[in-house]
Amino acid sequence: MNQRLFTPGPLTTDTRVRSAMLFDWGSRDAQFIALSNELRVRLLDVVNGRTGHVAIPIQGSGTFALEAMAATLVGPEHKLLVLVNGTYGRRLATIAQRLGRAVETIEWPEDVPVDTTRVADALAADRLITHVAVVHCETTTGILNPLNAIATVVARAGRVLLVDAMASFGALPIDLAVTPIAAVAASSNKCVEGVPGLGVVIVEKAILNESEGRSPSLSLDLADQQREFKTSGQWRFTPPVQVVAATVEALRLLEAEGGPPARLVRYKRNYERVREGLTALGYALYLDPTVQAPIIATFRPQPSRPFNFDVLYSRLARDGLMIYPGKLTAGEAFRVGCIGALTDADFEALIQAFASLD
Numbered sequence: 001m002n003q004r005l006f007t008p009g010p011l012t013t014d015t016r017v018r019s020a021m022l023f024d025w026g027s028r029d030a031q032f033i034a035l036s037n038e039l040r041v042r043l044l045d046v047v048n049g050r051t052g053h054v055a056i057p058i059q060g061s062g063t064f065a066l067e068a069m070a071a072t073l074v075g076p077e078h079k080l081l082v083l084v085n086g087t088y089g090r091r092l093a094t095i096a097q098r099l100g101r102a103v104e105t106i107e108w109p110e111d112v113p114v115d116t117t118r119v120a121d122a123l124a125a126d127r128l129i130t131h132v133a134v135v136h137c138e139t140t141t142g143i144l145n146p147l148n149a150i151a152t153v154v155a156r157a158g159r160v161l162l163v164d165a166m167a168s169f170g171a172l173p174i175d176l177a178v179t180p181i182a183a184v185a186a187s188s189n190k191c192v193e194g195v196p197g198l199g200v201v202i203v204e205k206a207i208l209n210e211s212e213g214r215s216p217s218l219s220l221d222l223a224d225q226q227r228e229f230k231t232s233g234q235w236r237f238t239p240p241v242q243v244v245a246a247t248v249e250a251l252r253l254l255e256a257e258g259g260p261p262a263r264l265v266r267y268k269r270n271y272e273r274v275r276e277g278l279t280a281l282g283y284a285l286y287l288d289p290t291v292q293a294p295i296i297a298t299f300r301p302q303p304s305r306p307f308n309f310d311v312l313y314s315r316l317a318r319d320g321l322m323i324y325p326g327k328l329t330a331g332e333a334f335r336v337g338c339i340g341a342l343t344d345a346d347f348e349a350l351i352q353a354f355a356s357l358d
């Protein structure tokens, strides 16, 4: 039985993406250099970034890209303000703290989006803040933060914006030609629908040029890696060649689908099916639907019966249907991912499986 992952990633991938890995590329070979070039251009195109940005892929999961972003772009002379309404926002603050950087946070409850008035006030009150970091779609709950409004406020205050777009990149709209964002971090295994193993940071060229020699980490130095891509087209350290090939194939499929707008339509349809199906069975959507991104949805258990996530998980897993645990600070919950190479029939099967638990 084929496994279907209703998770935020790694997620279900297309057979063509997995098949793209069946070759042993030499990392210094012209063929692989061409593949890496295609990867970098396609990543830029996802966010319309060709004019002012470069895409720098980095070995590892998404967190490695976030650490590389913070290490390369935030220096000891800077101060970072992190906008927090979930675990990943908190993690951004932790990353900068571990690097020894000056960090300030503003926190909101997990079910409340970042509000730009508070951000504007904080920036006006503290002139020492140079950078602002925010999570676009907070995977903790699935909440969507108002990226364009945040970017406008940060740019108006003359500060630099860093975005964790891990759960949104490839589906939710990000247009670097119109929205002032210095850096966007993403990974291969979420809305890009590739396999895990690659992070990416898309950085404004002018900002990257000022960042030479700043990273206290050798491996997580985006400026150093970009210099190598520019001069030789090569990776500094062993690239995950098969993952690069799979990610390129996934990005080709994204383009063939119609790009992020078409993918978003599909994810919205998945999310609506999940929401209708599970609320009809008595599960409650945790977030107000107006702030919910169609990426991953958090549900409260049916009030009428006892809830045990492990039991629910194993019942569904017997049919090859994998859901995700909740991550709320208070109360029982579980999450259902709406992303990945899944069909309408797969979502129908999930709802049917939930219905047959009763």
Ligand SMILES: *Cc1c(COP(=O)(O)O)cnc(C)c1O
Binding pocket: 008, 009, 061, 062, 063, 064, 088, 135, 137, 138, 139, 164, 166, 167, 187
């Ligand atoms: C997945 C994710 C990350 C990165 O997690 P990894 O496990 O390192 O891939 C970071 N931020 C958000 C919002 C995410 O959804």
